[in-house]
Amino acid sequence: MRFCPNKLFTKARNLIGIGLASSAAVSAAGASSSTSSSADTSSTYTTTTTSDSPSSTSSFPVDSSTDDDQRRKLCIIGSGPAAHTAAIYAARAELRPVLFEGWMANGVAPGGQLTTTTDVENFPGFPDGVSGSDLMDRCRRQSLRFGAEIITETVSKVDFSKRPFRIFTDSRTVLADAVIVATGAVARRLSFDGAGDGPGGFWNRGISACAVCDGAAPIFRNRPLAVIGGGDSAMEEANFLTKFGSKVYIIHRRDNFRASKIMQGRVLKNPKIEVLWNSEVVGAYGDEKSGGRVLGGIKVKNVVNDDVFDLKVNGLFFAIGHEPATKFLNGQLELDPDGYIVTKPGTTMTSVKGVFAAGDVQDKKYRQAVTAAGTGCMAALDAEHYLQEIGTHEDTSS
């Protein structure tokens, strides 16, 4: 993360839901019915929209009427690095995948979590960094280039009880022999004065939900930082941040951590970490030297005596968990107690044969773009083997 004006564009896009290269779809979303060519000349991308839903299709047309079922070999649900990597591999294997990229699914624009950040500096191949939106725009164009069909609709439910599987949006039903679920997760954020993306908010200007992603940014180097949380992630993030910050506060609502003893031990022994027990953040304000553009400090309330005090920190990291996007599955895949899809170790296979999962929706440990992309590749290869096994490799879509 680096402070840059580009962020305003990303924020605006997330608010109004402009989906990366699908800006053509968005601009047409208000029209009653239209087909337009995308400005993206690197692909044969055309969009079709209806007045009812901001949908777009590309590569080859799909009838969006509810009663016209569409049969596909492979359906991919999601639009982050996992989904697009799966789409690129599957399209190159001539599986003609259809990918539902969502329409502000769980409040995130098509392209996924990276569209909510500025610079990504740890994705291989970009020595100078790349903006999260640019990276995802490139992934999307690469999916299209190899013939993936992208539909800008959110999957509302699935039926994995019979084959072919059924995937439903508000306006269509797709039948698929194999499915890859890559719907990601959403980092939980707290809401208080100064926490937001809008004017007066310091999200991405000192406040972040990913220490591993953002901790090394220059605005945090040798500065006091704070982490909110009391679980293993909070412990891990706080320890990690001591490499960069001059001091790290852990702010926790209770008087004990729920993190594992070993993780707690590491934190409590670290001389750069101080724990503020029974405390919560109630406000954030700007740094005077920067003209208030980046975070300068926070207001912390002691929840026992209601005293509010000022804490000068230049970075604040939420480590209060993630919400995997699995509700639409309605219990049809095995999930762990935190709602993540359970996969067979070393594979992307789920509890239902022919359904695979990739990316953050099945990974609560690493949660990085490159690991999401890696499992997206695995899911496409696993799906291809499965389709070969069941003998549907010939085109069943027409």
Ligand SMILES: Cc1cc2nc3c(=O)[nH]c(=O)nc-3n(C[C@H](O)[C@H](O)[C@H](O)COP(=O)(O)OP(=O)(O)OC[C@H]3O[C@@H](n4cnc5c(N)ncnc54)[C@H](O)[C@@H]3O)c2cc1C
């Ligand atoms: C602020 C921030 C900064 C980050 N910075 C970095 C970084 O610098 N480097 C790094 O490696 N990682 C970073 N990460 C983590 C990284 O973004 C994630 O690990 C990665 O995006 C996960 O990819 P994914 O493909 O699993 O899913 P996601 O990126 O979560 O995308 C999933 C997509 O699926 C869509 N979707 C959800 N449900 C449905 C549905 N029912 N139908 C259709 N579509 C649906 C969502 O709209 C979403 O767009 C950051 C994360 C955050 C929040």
